[in-house]
């Protein structure tokens with residue numbers, strides 16, 4: 001069956017069957033992650049209550065049984081039964097259900113929860129509960145807003161855990177994440193009822209997405225991030241285009257950052273409005289020819305009146321400019337694939353979505369950053385990479401790193417993408433790059449080692465040792481061997497964050 005058969009957005013029992021068979025063959029080979037991937041694709045294409053849907057849920061229950069996720073196994077058995085499976089399948093499932101319940105009774109082993117590790121290292125900020133209380137926003141006449149710490153920070157400190165305000169799952173990854181909240185839920189997702197390219201972690205997320213953007217999305221086949229933000233913003237403004245215009249154009253309102261609002265009161269009811277304002281106050285990227293496509297974008301046809309269309313168009317351009325310099329990529333290290341013989345850890349890096357972080361966007365760039373970011377489920381965790389003294393500015397990297405790219409290349413890259421000349425310590429002092437150093441090969445090729453989240457004590461020990469080495473030698477920076485340890489830590493943290501019990 002050729003791949004081109006797939007009509008984007010449409011349910012198709014042929015495709016559902018194709019991916020079901022693929023999923024089964026992966027399951028037979030004990031490739032659990034790939035089995036779930038294909039079974040999810042099958043679910044996306046399957047008609048509600050069809051034979052394919054029943055079989056996909058039944059097979060998914062088997063995968064979860066094999067990887068000892070008994071609760072998830074039971075959920076999938078229920079989903080298959082709810083779809084109305086026939087007696088023979090029912091019998092197999094009932095047997096599995098009984099085994100599951102039996103095993104759950106005896107099973108005292110705790111499923112490792114990455115959030116038991118990824119926690120703020122300091123008390124939360126008074127108004128921003130997901131940020132440590134030592135983080136402050138300051139203003140500089142030359143480089144604008146910047147984040148500082150009011151206490152000394154040591155490697156491994158977690159200073160913020162932010163959930164994206166606006167987010168989108170890329171079309172190639174819709175079977176891996178909830179389209180509404182980006183949670184992976186160990187791939188235990190339910191398919192969209194409206195389209196073949198969306199899954200959700202819960203019925204609640206499906207309902208929220210349907211009311212928000214999903215209906216239009218189905219019509220437009222695939223929606224881009226800027227359009228999704230436009231539709232969600234309108235929703236926040238009660239579909240009132242003039243209200244949206246007044247908000248974004250009010251100079252007082254549009255200069256407010258996340259630090260100007262109180263996020264501690266969950267009952268507040270204004271979170272969405274505040275998030276929209278904080279997003280709107282972010283720095284604008286340059287106006288480029290790339291923005292011309294907005295003039296004729298099909299999403300504008302949804303606005304009946306010329307007046308509304310013009311406002312929507314202007315806001316779309318603003319969103320696109322904000323995204324061009326503030327958008328976070330949701331990268332993820334997927335388990336090694338069967339047909340992938342590349343041993344490099346980085347080869348499994350996938351871009352599965354994009355996210356807007358009203359707090360995270362306030363970090364400035366350095367080619368030798370002090371802060372790393374790690375994606376844990378649907379949140380971004382900001383972790384201290386190397387010691388930062390009280391009063392110093394905090395930096396992440398927007399991409400370029402002194403270890404990989406020469407100074408002039410970094411300058412060119414940052415100018416082209418972010419429209420600034422970098423004056424970070426690495427650029428000013430011309431730190432040596434790894435290519436001219438004997439350690440270069442090691443630095444650049446971190447092997448996919450045997451670390452899994454099940455080896456809890458091992459990675460905890462190693463991280464501790466590494467953090468001590470970085471802290472103890474911080475005066476020797478820039479040191480390539482220290483940089484290598486910092487990258488190794490990122491690898492260890494990714495293994496903890498992934499927390500997948502898949503055998504691969």
Ligand SMILES: [Zn+2]
Nearest residue numbers: 178181201205
């Ligand atoms: Zn969700």
Ligand SMILES: [Zn+2]
Nearest residue numbers: 367422424427
């Ligand atoms: Zn730089």
